[in-house]
Amino acid sequence: MPEDEKNPAAREVITDYAQSHFRYFRTVDGMVYAQRNGHPVARPIRSQGTTGSHRQELMVGLFRDGVGVFNGTALKEALDLIEALALTEDVQPVHIRVAPGFDGATWLDLGRDDGKSVRIHPGGWDILIPDPREVCWRRTQLTGELPLPAKDTDGKGIDTLMRLVNFSSAQSEGLALAWLVGCLGPDVPVPAPFLTGPQGAGKSTAGKMLVRIIEGMSGDLRRPPxxxxxxxxxxxxxWITGLDNLSHLGPDLSDLMCCIVTGAENIKRALFTDGDVVRSRYRRPLLLTGIDVGVIRPDLAERLLPLRLERPRARRTEAELWTEFARDLPVILGSVLDLAVSVRAAQADIPTDLRMADFAHLCAQLDAARSFGALDAYRTSLDDLNDDVIEGDLLAQTVLKHAAGVTPGEEVRMTSAEWLHTLTQLYAGEDFRPLPKGWPTTGKVLSDRLKRLQPTFAARGVQVDWGRTNTARYIALTRQAVAAPAQSAPMF
Structure with a gap:
């Protein structure tokens, strides 16, 4: 029989088998996924990745079920038809590692072949295979396997983790736990922990441990691309991206990290097309390690979570350390899940004075549940980062020096050019000190710099605003008045 007479029958056989054994759907981006009936893992039908493509699992299924072995042309034509039909189906998202579920629950993918996952709900957590219509997991080479978490740990895993990681204070420990709980939430942006400390403090090892609690033993840190x-x-x-041994944060990398923490979208032209585009949406937990990254930009400082480590008193071999961590990982993960349940059940007011209010609320819930002092530690860490920003920015220092001479509550208005002249004279002084590299050269550049520094100034009681009169725009600086302490009532 000629080949063109065989192909129609082959296409029909493949299509019938595929539609009876798999569920096909599309995402909001228009990508079509295949999901084996009863299994939560979905694969894009066009993928040829090393994690396994749908084409490969379809070929294996046809062979093992005794349907037959088909040539590439028949498979391609059948998949083309299936993809076209799937574009008319309902839209459903796919998730990597963490996903929202029904009734306020969230899910954690354990990366297992059997699809077992953790469902975290208000009453506790359970190990289940999710309904494919509730959660669709997307697997990549970075999706490592997690052990089945232990139940009824009574917090032993938290004690074990803190013994393995050399945090220098209880405040850093509380913030690290708040970050881990935040990583189990699919919709709450969390600041990026910046593990810092002296050489030999185990920053890379600690970073790997924090990452592997969520990503499995194959999770690792990497150099920034x-x-x-x-x-x-x-x-x-x-899910979690760990960047190791940072020594410098340039403006581009700093801005990109801000986008990663709070979420953004990247669009580029699809390959081999003239007009199609590919959308990449991302909001992921980020972790950094390093001794010092130099000057930190104000917008990134608001998205960082400094965690300081100290050198251990007694050294242990890598093999011994990781053997113990791998052995205790089920207990550690179980304790973190227990903590997440208790934190979500706790009632606490939402702080309104911090930019990352969701994470600040999580810290307040953690304090209500376990009294770790996480919210105060978070405020202190942000205050320290503001000091770092000011120490690394001569313009910020000059503005605060000028503000120190302003009467509290008084507003000083000048155009951007006038402010530039005033601040330049204040910095240069009577000895005409040369201006540093990067000093603003125009009023527009100065205005842009002040907008970046506005949150830092506000944290130091200096308000900078922009406005317009009938003739020109202006920049207003106000030094906030310090509230007088309340006087006690006289006693008679």
Whole structure:
């Protein structure tokens, strides 16, 4: 029989088998996924990745079920038809590692072949295989396998983790736990922990441990990619991205990290097309390690969570340390899940004075549940970061020096050019000190710099605002008045 007479029958056989054994759907981006009946893991039908494509699992299913072995042309034509039919189906999202569920629950993918996952709900957590219509998992090479978490740990895993990681204070321990609980929430942006400390404090090891609690033993830290596209690709392929041994944060990398923490979207032209585009949406937990990264930009400072480590008193071999961590990981994960349940059940007011209010609320809930003092520690850490920003920015220092001479409550208005002249004279002084590299050269540049520094100034009681009169725009500086202490009532 000629080949063109065999192909129609082959296409029909493949299509009938596929539709009876798999569920096909599309995401909001228009990508079509295949999901084996009763299994929560979905694969894009066009993928040829090393994690296994749908084409490969379809070929294996046809062979093992005795349907037959088909050539590439028949498979391609059948998949083309299936993809076209799936574009008319309902839209459903796919998730990597963490996903929202029904009735306020969230899910954690354990990365197992059998699809077992953890459902975290208001009453506790359970190990289940999720309904495919509630959760669709997307697996990549970065999706490692987690052990089944232990039940009824009584907090032993938290004690074990803190013994393995050399945090220098209880405040850092509380913030690290708040971050881990935040990583189990699919919709709450969390600041990026910046593990810092002296050489030999175990920053990389501690970072790997924190990452592997959520990503499994295959999770690791990596050097930051040299360009934005590669970093976005790496971030989109996993849940937690750990960047190791940072020594410098340039403006581009700093801005990109801000986008990763709070969420953004990248659009580029699809390959081999003239008009189609590919959308990459990302909001992921981020973790950094390093001794010192130099000057920190104000917008990134508001999204960082400094965690300081100290050198251990007694050294242990890598093999001994990781053997103990792998052995205790089920207990550690179980304790973190227990903590997440108790934190979500706790009632606490939402702080309204912090930019990352969701994480601040989580810290307040953690304090209500376990009294770790996380919210005060978070405020202190942000205050320290503001000091770092000011110490690294001569313009910020000059503005605060000028503000110190302003009467509290008084508003000083000048145009951007007038402010530039005033601040330049204040910095240069009577000895005409040369201006530093990067000093603003125009009023517009100064205005842009002040907008970046506005949150830092506000944290130091200096308000900077912009306005317009009938003739010109102006920048207003106000030094906030310090409230007088309340006097006690006289006693008679």
């Amino acid at each position: 040299k360009d934005e596209e590669n970093l976005i690709t790496a971030v989109a392929a996993g």
